[in-house]
Amino acid sequence: xxxxxxxxxxxxxxxxxxxxxxxxxxxxxxxxxxxxxxxxxxxxxxxxxxxxxxxxxxxxxxxxxxxxxxxxxxxxxxxxxxxxxxxxxxxxxxxxxxxxxxxxxxxxxxxxxxxxxxxxxxxxxxxxxxxxxxxxxxx
Amino acid sequence: xxxxxxxxxxxxxxxxxxxxxxxxxxxxxxxxxxxxxxxxxxxxxxxxxxxxxxxxxxxxxxxxxxxxxxxxxxxxxxxxxxxxxxxxxxxxxxxxxxxxxxxxxxxxxxxxxxxxxxxxxxx
Numbered sequence: 001x002x003x004x005x006x007x008x009x010x011x012x013x014x015x016x017x018x019x020x021x022x023x024x025x026x027x028x029x030x031x032x033x034x035x036x037x038x039x040x041x042x043x044x045x046x047x048x049x050x051x052x053x054x055x056x057x058x059x060x061x062x063x064x065x066x067x068x069x070x071x072x073x074x075x076x077x078x079x080x081x082x083x084x085x086x087x088x089x090x091x092x093x094x095x096x097x098x099x100x101x102x103x104x105x106x107x108x109x110x111x112x113x114x115x116x117x118x119x120x121x122x123x124x125x126x127x128x129x130x131x132x133x134x135x136x137x138x139x
Numbered sequence: 140x141x142x143x144x145x146x147x148x149x150x151x152x153x154x155x156x157x158x159x160x161x162x163x164x165x166x167x168x169x170x171x172x173x174x175x176x177x178x179x180x181x182x183x184x185x186x187x188x189x190x191x192x193x194x195x196x197x198x199x200x201x202x203x204x205x206x207x208x209x210x211x212x213x214x215x216x217x218x219x220x221x222x223x224x225x226x227x228x229x230x231x232x233x234x235x236x237x238x239x240x241x242x243x244x245x246x247x248x249x250x251x252x253x254x255x256x257x258x259x260x261x262x
Binding site: 129 | 157165181237239240246252253254256257260
């Protein structure tokens with residue numbers, strides 16, 4: 001199935017899955033931990049109670065699912081593409097988060113952050129113009 | 140000094156871990172299908188290789204160092220400070236994995252480094 005798709009298309013599709021899963025997982029984890037409240041290290045009992053709250057939280061489990069999918073897709077894409085291609089291209093997530101914050105949530109974004117987003121997009125665009133794989137399979 | 144030490148741990152352990160996992164996956168071969176009967180044996184083979192576990196251990200060290208740094212410093216300092224990992228990764232990929240990095244890719248990597256640092260510092 002995968003062998004019929006071009007190297008560039010399947011690499012970029014996997015990076016899109018990675019970035020989506022990572023962003024969704026981070027947001028769910030953050031919301032889940034906000035529900036749990038501040039982690040207390042004052043006593044073993046308090047820590048155990050917090051731990052039980054964490055493992056009983058549905059959002060935390062959903063976050064773990066998305067972050068596991070992120071890890072799996074990262075491992076899979078590294079089986080065919082260069083590490084030096086995948087890793088910086090996945091940084092597009094840092095550009096998407098402020099963009100979504102501005103467009104969906106109406107958050108204000110500073111000029112410096114917009115400049116950062118522009119540099120990331122330009123960098124990713126340049127990298128995607130190179131060959132996704134420059135090495136031969138190892139014996 | 141301790142912040143600098145943990146920054147180095149985040150960057151070098153993170154890069155070392157990902158390089159180790161890339162090496163493992165290049166050795167087990169390309170994933171050609173997402174069908175569980177194809178994918179699961181391949182992942183099983185990968186997780187039986189010591190280099191995969193070395194990678195996982197290094198990534199765990201990097202993650203806990205990152206959490207430690209975040210407990211001392213604001214995220215607007217930590218993320219820009221660790222943005223150099225993109226350049227370190229490219230150097231590691233060139234010399235340890237033998238990847239050929241063209242001038243265009245180098246330029247892209249440095250723009251991403253600079254962009255990540257700027258986007259977070261400007262938060």
